[in-house]
Amino acid sequence: MFRPLLSIFFLLFSLLPARAGYGADSAASNGSEETMLMFVGENIEALTIASRREESAWQAPAVAQVISREQLLEHGSTTLSEALATLPGFHMAEKPWGTSPYLRGISNSTLFLYDTVPLDADSDKSLHQLDYNLSTAPIKRIEIVRGPGSVLWGPDAFAGIVNVVPMTGRDLDGIETGVSSHYQDQGQDFYLNMGQGDALWDGFLSVSGRNGREDETSANLTRFWGDDPQVPVAPLERYGDDEPGRSGYLDATGLLSYRDLLKLSGRISDSHHPYAVSDEINGTWLEERNTSSSFLKLEANKPLTTTSSLRFTGFYNALSPEYQIIDRELEVKERTSYGELIYDHSFFTGRGLLTGGLSFRSKHVTDAPVWESYLPDFIGPGNEDLLPILLQEDYSDTLRSGFGQYTHQAGNLKAWLGTRFDDHDEYQDNASFSSGVGYSPTTDLIMKLLYGTAYRTPSSRQLLTAEKPDQEKIETVEAQLAYNPTKKVNFSVVAFTSGIADHIKEDPYAQLSLPNSQDIHGLELEGNYTILDQFTLGANLTLLDNKGPDETYHLLTAIFIRPDGSVEYIYEDVISPYDPGPKKMFNLSGTWKPADKLSLVADLRYFSERDLINARTGVIDTAESVWQLDATLRYKDIMAPGIDLTLIAKNIFDADYETPSIYEMMDGQPFTMEILLQKRW
Numbered sequence: 001m002f003r004p005l006l007s008i009f010f011l012l013f014s015l016l017p018a019r020a021g022y023g024a025d026s027a028a029s030n031g032s033e034e035t036m037l038m039f040v041g042e043n044i045e046a047l048t049i050a051s052r053r054e055e056s057a058w059q060a061p062a063v064a065q066v067i068s069r070e071q072l073l074e075h076g077s078t079t080l081s082e083a084l085a086t087l088p089g090f091h092m093a094e095k096p097w098g099t100s101p102y103l104r105g106i107s108n109s110t111l112f113l114y115d116t117v118p119l120d121a122d123s124d125k126s127l128h129q130l131d132y133n134l135s136t137a138p139i140k141r142i143e144i145v146r147g148p149g150s151v152l153w154g155p156d157a158f159a160g161i162v163n164v165v166p167m168t169g170r171d172l173d174g175i176e177t178g179v180s181s182h183y184q185d186q187g188q189d190f191y192l193n194m195g196q197g198d199a200l201w202d203g204f205l206s207v208s209g210r211n212g213r214e215d216e217t218s219a220n221l222t223r224f225w226g227d228d229p230q231v232p233v234a235p236l237e238r239y240g241d242d243e244p245g246r247s248g249y250l251d252a253t254g255l256l257s258y259r260d261l262l263k264l265s266g267r268i269s270d271s272h273h274p275y276a277v278s279d280e281i282n283g284t285w286l287e288e289r290n291t292s293s294s295f296l297k298l299e300a301n302k303p304l305t306t307t308s309s310l311r312f313t314g315f316y317n318a319l320s321p322e323y324q325i326i327d328r329e330l331e332v333k334e335r336t337s338y339g340e341l342i343y344d345h346s347f348f349t350g351r352g353l354l355t356g357g358l359s360f361r362s363k364h365v366t367d368a369p370v371w372e373s374y375l376p377d378f379i380g381p382g383n384e385d386l387l388p389i390l391l392q393e394d395y396s397d398t399l400r401s402g403f404g405q406y407t408h409q410a411g412n413l414k415a416w417l418g419t420r421f422d423d424h425d426e427y428q429d430n431a432s433f434s435s436g437v438g439y440s441p442t443t444d445l446i447m448k449l450l451y452g453t454a455y456r457t458p459s460s461r462q463l464l465t466a467e468k469p470d471q472e473k474i475e476t477v478e479a480q481l482a483y484n485p486t487k488k489v490n491f492s493v494v495a496f497t498s499g500i501a502d503h504i505k506e507d508p509y510a511q512l513s514l515p516n517s518q519d520i521h522g523l524e525l526e527g528n529y530t531i532l533d534q535f536t537l538g539a540n541l542t543l544l545d546n547k548g549p550d551e552t553y554h555l556l557t558a559i560f561i562r563p564d565g566s567v568e569y570i571y572e573d574v575i576s577p578y579d580p581g582p583k584k585m586f587n588l589s590g591t592w593k594p595a596d597k598l599s600l601v602a603d604l605r606y607f608s609e610r611d612l613i614n615a616r617t618g619v620i621d622t623a624e625s626v627w628q629l630d631a632t633l634r635y636k637d638i639m640a641p642g643i644d645l646t647l648i649a650k651n652i653f654d655a656d657y658e659t660p661s662i663y664e665m666m667d668g669q670p671f672t673m674e675i676l677l678q679k680r681w
Contacts, residue, residue: 076632137191138206148454169197187212217276491527612660
């Protein structure tokens with residue numbers, strides 16, 4: 001897998017401009033606000049996902065915020081999941097294969113984008129690129145919107161949107177390299193960033209890799225499927241002794257652009273992640289998730305007049321997850337072609353902005369795994385003859401969309417209204433809506449009231465068991481009050497309520513729940529206070545509550561084969577509660593900068609009890625609440641100009657806690673240490 005990636009790497013390298021230029025912050029396209037904006041007394045970079053144009057998070061028609069590259073480095077955030085875990089509303093649940101994200105009490109509900117290209121899989125809603133399979137080395141900023149975003153971004157922008165924005169050649173004048181070593185997993189990382197840019201051309205290339213041992217759990221179940229496609233391996237031959245090997249990751253990002261008119265960008269990634277899965281009755285076995293992903297994206301911008309422009313975006317995205325479950329390998333392919341045309345027009349001397357667009361998406365999925373059976377029921381010694389029912393199916397979906405949003409500023413009042421219609425071939429068609437008002441009586445106070453709807457596409461199993469199934473719908477009302485009286489003080493309060501309809505939960509390796517509804521209410525508090533220009537305290541608190549019916553699963557519990565060869569399937573209804581994740585989350589950070597080149601950051605994180613719900617029995621096992629403390633020491637220009645040293649300690653307090661896995665509790669993340677050395681030329 002690595003050889004094709006390296007070939008593309010050298011191809012992208014050859015596209016870099018031959019002469020060096022001065023790296024500077026790029027201006028916003030279409031004459032909008034400059035990329036660097038003033039917010040809470042400091043420079044932060046623009047947000048682009050709230051209105052499909054550059055604007056400050058303060059003024060955006062959404063509950064929005066930005067994480068800058070400098071913040072990632074200061075807080076020692078080496079993965080996207082670590083960065084998001086410190087924000088209000090987010091919980092990054094640990095699973096054997098990586099991170100399972102929750103936002104505002106809903107699992108797998110965020111649309112993750114990389115340079116506005118979707119990252120996640122359609123065939124497997126639990127497959128995310130949030131850990132070492134997405135390098136933070138080329139990241140310029142992370143844009144976050146909490147709340148529905150389907151009007152401008154289509155299906156799956158359900159509870160929120162996260163867009164990873166890579167660096168450009170104008171952000172880096174020359175070359176930057178970094179190497180790091182991890183104490184706990186014996187991991188080694190490297191990255192190489194190269195950028196050049198001038199008034200006309202801009203080129204950037206980043207290559208990074210990692211190798212480490214992430215799971216040392218011993219497995220005793222080493223064979224099951226074997227060579228005979230009709231019967232499993234004999235019980236006595238299933239057991240042995242094995243453990244996961246080392247993980248490996250390779251990531252490359254490239255960009256070439258001409259002014260603000262034409263941009264060609266892409267990313268290729270290859271990951272190999274072995275891990276162990278346990279069931280308290282049947283033992284422990286090994287699984288692997290190996291994922292190759294790539295995209296190539298073209299953007300063109302054509303100013304029509306001084307007040308209007310036409311933008312085109314097109315990309316081709318290839319995603320190839322490979323799974324190994326004990327000794328069974330599954331290969332899946334997803335291919336997506338997308339084209340979008342957006343028209344912007346400014347009215348009333350810039351006080352009004354109309355954004356309208358048409359888009360077309362074609363998605364093809366090959367060999368999507370659809371489990372009809374619950375794996376642990378089959379792998380134990382009591383089963384000698386039966387294999388679990390596992391189907392691999394192909395499906396395609398074509399999506400045609402039309403959307404528009406109008407924003408108008410009248411004095412201190414800003415109002416917006418948007419709508420979208422999605423025409424699917426395989427799912428039910430849907431219309432999404434968004435509206436809101438923002439009122440800012442002074443420059444340091446703003447109030448927003450927002451309403452939005454969004455839809456989430458069905459899982460593979462739901463699509464293949466129903467003709468044109470309904471999509472899960474969310475309807476959210478949220479209100480925000482933000483106040484920044486001085487450069488040293490700021491805070492924000494957000495209250496929201498969300499109603500979910502046609503909610504369907506997929507149990508691992510088993511069936512779907514019956515359609516359900518839930519009401520989720522929440523409060524998100526966030527603030528920062530700077531003392532004596534050297535020490536800054538930041539804190540946020542999330543409180544959640546949900547009400548609604550329990551989940552009902554119509555489960556296949558037994559299969560009888562009659563003497564005449566006919567088969568009888570036995571089903572049973574099982575009731576289990578809805579899983580919102582932790583209902584209380586708290587983050588406290590302290591940043592001390594005794595000198596311009598030295599910073600010490602401590603991050604204290606709390607999340608309350610979480611339930612492991614066995615949907616087949618209704619049994620609930622609860623993991624206790626957890627306190628975690630991380631610390632990052634960063635020293636710039638430590639030995640010579642351009643050399644930075646960072647020391648990162650993770651999970652200093654609680655290195656011996658349990659967290660819900662798939663079938664039973666698993667050990668949480670241990671204490672880890674990392675040393676990062678960076679050099680700029």
